[in-house]
Amino acid sequence: MTVTIYDVAREANVSMATVSRVVNGNQNVKPATRKKVLKVIEELGYRPNAVARGLASKKTTTVGVIIPDISNSMYAELARGIEDIATMYRYNIILSNSDQNQNKELQLLETMLGKQVDGIVFMSDVISTELLYEMERSPTPIVLAGSIDETNAVASVNIDYYGAAYEAVKKLVDNGHKKIAFVSGPLSSKINKDYKLKAYTEALLDAGIDYDEKLVVECNNSYDEGMEAVSTLQPYEPTAYFVSNDEMSIGVIHALEESGKKVPEDVEIISYENSKLARMARPMLTSIAFPLYDIGAVSMRLLTKYMNEEEIEEKQVILPYRIEERQSTKNA
Amino acid sequence: MTVTIYDVAREANVSMATVSRVVNGNQNVKPATRKKVLKVIEELGYRPNAVARGLASKKTTTVGVIIPDISNSMYAELARGIEDIATMYRYNIILSNSDQNQNKELQLLETMLGKQVDGIVFMSDVISTELLYEMERSPTPIVLAGSIDETNAVASVNIDYYGAAYEAVKKLVDNGHKKIAFVSGPLSSKINKDYKLKAYTEALLDAGIDYDEKLVVECNNSYDEGMEAVSTLQPYEPTAYFVSNDEMSIGVIHALEESGKKVPEDVEIISYENSKLARMARPMLTSIAFPLYDIGAVSMRLLTKYMNEEEIEEKQVILPYRIEERQSTKNA
DNA sequence: GTGAAAGCGCTAACAA
DNA sequence: TTGTTAGCGCTTTCAC
Numbered sequence: 001m002t003v004t005i006y007d008v009a010r011e012a013n014v015s016m017a018t019v020s021r022v023v024n025g026n027q028n029v030k031p032a033t034r035k036k037v038l039k040v041i042e043e044l045g046y047r048p049n050a051v052a053r054g055l056a057s058k059k060t061t062t063v064g065v066i067i068p069d070i071s072n073s074m075y076a077e078l079a080r081g082i083e084d085i086a087t088m089y090r091y092n093i094i095l096s097n098s099d100q101n102q103n104k105e106l107q108l109l110e111t112m113l114g115k116q117v118d119g120i121v122f123m124s125d126v127i128s129t130e131l132l133y134e135m136e137r138s139p140t141p142i143v144l145a146g147s148i149d150e151t152n153a154v155a156s157v158n159i160d161y162y163g164a165a166y167e168a169v170k171k172l173v174d175n176g177h178k179k180i181a182f183v184s185g186p187l188s189s190k191i192n193k194d195y196k197l198k199a200y201t202e203a204l205l206d207a208g209i210d211y212d213e214k215l216v217v218e219c220n221n222s223y224d225e226g227m228e229a230v231s232t233l234q235p236y237e238p239t240a241y242f243v244s245n246d247e248m249s250i251g252v253i254h255a256l257e258e259s260g261k262k263v264p265e266d267v268e269i270i271s272y273e274n275s276k277l278a279r280m281a282r283p284m285l286t287s288i289a290f291p292l293y294d295i296g297a298v299s300m301r302l303l304t305k306y307m308n309e310e311e312i313e314e315k316q317v318i319l320p321y322r323i324e325e326r327q328s329t330k331n332a
Numbered sequence: 333m334t335v336t337i338y339d340v341a342r343e344a345n346v347s348m349a350t351v352s353r354v355v356n357g358n359q360n361v362k363p364a365t366r367k368k369v370l371k372v373i374e375e376l377g378y379r380p381n382a383v384a385r386g387l388a389s390k391k392t393t394t395v396g397v398i399i400p401d402i403s404n405s406m407y408a409e410l411a412r413g414i415e416d417i418a419t420m421y422r423y424n425i426i427l428s429n430s431d432q433n434q435n436k437e438l439q440l441l442e443t444m445l446g447k448q449v450d451g452i453v454f455m456s457d458v459i460s461t462e463l464l465y466e467m468e469r470s471p472t473p474i475v476l477a478g479s480i481d482e483t484n485a486v487a488s489v490n491i492d493y494y495g496a497a498y499e500a501v502k503k504l505v506d507n508g509h510k511k512i513a514f515v516s517g518p519l520s521s522k523i524n525k526d527y528k529l530k531a532y533t534e535a536l537l538d539a540g541i542d543y544d545e546k547l548v549v550e551c552n553n554s555y556d557e558g559m560e561a562v563s564t565l566q567p568y569e570p571t572a573y574f575v576s577n578d579e580m581s582i583g584v585i586h587a588l589e590e591s592g593k594k595v596p597e598d599v600e601i602i603s604y605e606n607s608k609l610a611r612m613a614r615p616m617l618t619s620i621a622f623p624l625y626d627i628g629a630v631s632m633r634l635l636t637k638y639m640n641e642e643e644i645e646e647k648q649v650i651l652p653y654r655i656e657e658r659q660s661t662k663n664a
Numbered sequence: 665g666t667g668a669a670a671g672c673g674c675t676a677a678c679a680a
Numbered sequence: 681t682t683g684t685t686a687g688c689g690c691t692t693t694c695a696c
Contacts, residue, residue: 002471004689015667020691030665050447051386052689055672060383062426062447071412071625073405080403083429092443094394095427097415111424115382115394139334223612250612280555280582282614293403336673347683352675362681384673387688667696672689679684 003044012040023048054116062092063303064112064120068100073275074245074292075123078145081296082121089304091118102128109134119303121296123147125189127154141306145299146292148190155306157298157317161191164288164321165199165242168270171323172240173207175268175330180204181215181238183229183248192244196272200242212236219248226251234259240268246277249285253328269328283327294319335376344372355380386448394424395635396444396452400432405607406577406624407455410477413628414453421636423450434460441466451635453628455479457521459486473638477631478624480522487638489631489649493523496620496653497531497574500602503655504572505539507600507662512536513547513570515561515580524576528604532574544568551580558583566591572600578609581617585660601660615659626651 005023009016014033021029022037029037040046054060065082067075079095086093094112098105105124109131112120120142122135127149135142135154144156172180182200187193201211214236219225226248233241243249249271253263261267263283271278271287278285298317305312325331337355341348346365353361354369361369372378386392397414399407411427418425426444430437437456441463444452452474454467459481467474467486476488504512514532519525533543546568551557558580565573575581581603585595593599595615603610603619610617630649637644657663 002689006689016690017667017669017692018665021666024691028665033665047442047446049387049689051383051392052672053691054383055381055387055674056689056691058672058691069412070402070415071405071408073403073408076403076405076408079427080401080429083402083427087428092426092428092447094424095411095415096419096424097412110379114379115424223608247612254612254614276555277612280579280586280609282586334673338673348674349676349683349685350681353682356675360681365681381673384688385675387690388673388675390675390688665696668694670691670693672691675686675688677684677686680682 002049003046005046005048008037008040008044008046011044012037058116060116060118061090062094062115062117063300063307064108064115064117065093065095065122066098066105066108066112066120067095067123068125069097070095073277074273074290077275077292078123078296081293081298082145082300083296085297085300085304089300091304098124100124100126102126102131105131106134109138113138113140119143119307121145121299121303125186125191141303143299143303143306146295148195150190152316155302155312155315157295157302157319159290159295159319159321161195162199164272164290164323165196166203167323168272168288169200169203169242170207171329172242172268172270173203173209175240177240177268178209179212179215179236179238180209180240180242181217181229181233181236183226183233183241183243183252184216184218185221185244185248187218196244219244221245221248223247223251227255230255230259238267241270243269243271244273246271246273246275246281246285246287249287249328250277250281253281253283264328264330268330270323271328274324278324278326281328286326286329287324289322289324291319291321334381335378337378337380340369340372340376340378343376344369390448392448392450393422394426394447394449395632395639396440396447396449397425397427397454398430398437398440398444398452399427399455400457401429402427405609406605406622409607409624410455410628413625413630414477414632415628417629417632417636421632423636430456432456432458434458434463437463438466441470445470445472451475451639453477453631453635457518457523473635475631475635475638478627480527482522484648487634487644487647489627489634489651491622491627491651491653493527494531496604496622496655497528498535499655500574500604500620501532501535502539503661504574504600504602505535505541507572509572509600510541511544511547511568511570512541512572512574513549513561513565513568515558515565515573515575515584516548516550517553517576517580519550528576551576553577553580555579555583559587562587562591570599573602575601575603576605578603578605578607578613578617578619581619581660582609582613585613585615596660596662600662602655603660606656610656610658613660618658618661619656621654621656623651623653 274287274289606619606621
């Protein structure tokens with residue numbers, strides 16, 4: 001029923017090897033026979049079986065992508081970056097959601113390796129020791145996208161989270177604020193705790209402002225918790241907010257406005273993400289551009305280098321960030 | 333280097349068949365030998381090769397997903413629904429973006445069939461005749477998610493787009509509006525043109541209001557074009573808007589407010605989608621709930637039935653919708 | 665430039 | 681309950 005390479009060979013009076021050559025674009029085929037074979041392929045509607053090819057060649061031209069949650073716009077953006085570059089290099093993608101659950105991550109890794117993917121792009125807020133161990137002994141190259149492994153054992157692409165956060169907080173300090181709140185994502189995430197929070201603390205310190213833990217609120221990155229954070233913080237009367245993502249920033253703005261404060265006149269806000277939401281907020285958000293798409297794209301590009309065994313110049317790549325100034329801060 | 337089923341067999345003093353049996357949970361294995369085999373598997377770190385398995389069994393336990401654009405939150409939501417159910421049934425997903433480009437769709441379909449996926453979930457605003465032809469002759473089951481094929485040749489899951497749109501417009505009519513604008517997505521999409529626009533027209537007609545093409549604006553579903561639509565429509569002074577998605581609705585609201593109109597006092601708006609944006613808008617959007625996640629989940633569930641050759645009760649499933657009343661309309 | 669033949673690692677009869 | 685033996689459909693030496 002399904003037509004195989006053997007059928008084509010028979011029909012074209014050549015060997016399987018020759019059919020394989022024309023299918024794979026091997027140049028060692030006389031134009032005339034190539035043409036003949038192509039004709040038969042067309043007639044028979046032959047479609048190469050990638051599974052058989054994968055078994056024989058030990059290459060599947062598919063890569064695994066493990067991310068927390070595709071329905072979250074940040075990860076979706078990342079995924080698109082990955083997919084675009086994958087397509088460019090003729091790879092397909094097996095996409096899985098881990099929900100940041102470590103067991104699921106471990107098991108997903110196992111499944112993908114079982115499926116013989118040629119490489120893996122992985123994203124998670126926390127890379128456990130166990131996960132790291134498995135990654136290091138993986139027979140297949142892995143790159144971390146927007147995820148920190150401080151041992152630098154695994155390739156990764158990130159931005160300078162510390163620098164970005166420091167700059168944001170410094171901007172608020174420079175605008176004269178003394179009480180600057182930090183509405184953070186989960187502190188279980190290394191990026192939030194060891195980079196953003198640290199930068200927040202040190203930027204304050206460098207400006208002679210003592211760190212006040214009451215001004216820091218840990219949230220789950222959602223709009224609702226952004227709103228709640230304002231209630232929590234209100235008693236301490238912060239005059240500026242540094243917020244971990246755009247969705248929470250919008251929550252913060254709405255809560256502030258409900259309590260009669262005006263942004264940016266009474267309270268300034270700097271967000272972190274710069275998704276398309278930033279322009280859809282009123283006032284539009286000043287936000288640190290976190291280039292998710294690019295991180296995905298560069299991760300995938302880096303992965304192709306590993307898969308082709310090309311030389312790697314830098315195993316840990318750091319992409320630039322920038323601050324997009326809009327209306328939630330006063331112009332300097 | 334890589335350990336195969338053969339290595340395990342040798343080490344455990346059993347045949348490959350027995351190892352295969354324990355790996356696949358076949359009950360016809362004496363507990364003692366099962367235990368022995370499991371032990372060797374553990375020791376050797378044996379990991380079954382899914383590609384070889386796929387070749388031998390003609391099942392890959394992976395399904396293809398072809399959607400327009402994963403970075404668009406609607407499709408991301410759909411994808412999550414698909415993935416969750418796929419995971420539940422132990423399938424993995426190969427995810428590809430088509431950007432609604434017909435050639436890409438055709439080629440993606442071809443690639444996935446080549447990769448021997450066990451099934452495909454497909455989404456696109458327009459299913460061309462050529463695509464339909466290929467789908468019908470596909471050796472692998474396909475289900476359309478949130479996509480219309482009027483020949484009913486291919487399985488699909490949708491909502492009652494016409495009914496939903498009709499109800500929305502009727503609500504606006506009932507609130508006394510005579511000049512109701514329709515800010516539509518691309519009219520190349522059957523859903524927009526033959527269902528929503530038609531419902532809009534007929535709901536108006538049924539209320540004795542003549543259709544005025546000036547009140548209909550075709551957009552690309554983006555925030556910016558939502559804003560622009562308002563400028564285009566302003567001369568005709570609509571007092572109510574029916575808008576094709578949440579992002580455009582927010583654009584409409586912002587443009588309206590910039591021009592001094594108040595929502596819902598001066599102008600009422602009903603959106604279509606009810607994503608999490610709907611609650612993040614001010615005023616919060618009254619929106620027709622378009623259950624993307626469910627459509628994805630049900631599509632995948634339907635696909636599993638085809639893949640298992642279960643009996644299908646209904647090939648075209650229609651999911652319920654509802655109207656979520658919030659602040660962009662006046663309460664009745 | 666082309667063909668023969670040996671696998672790739674596994675499943676699935678069929679026997680025993 | 682277990683083993684033997686063909687494949688699955690292709691790539692890849694190695695000859696010619």
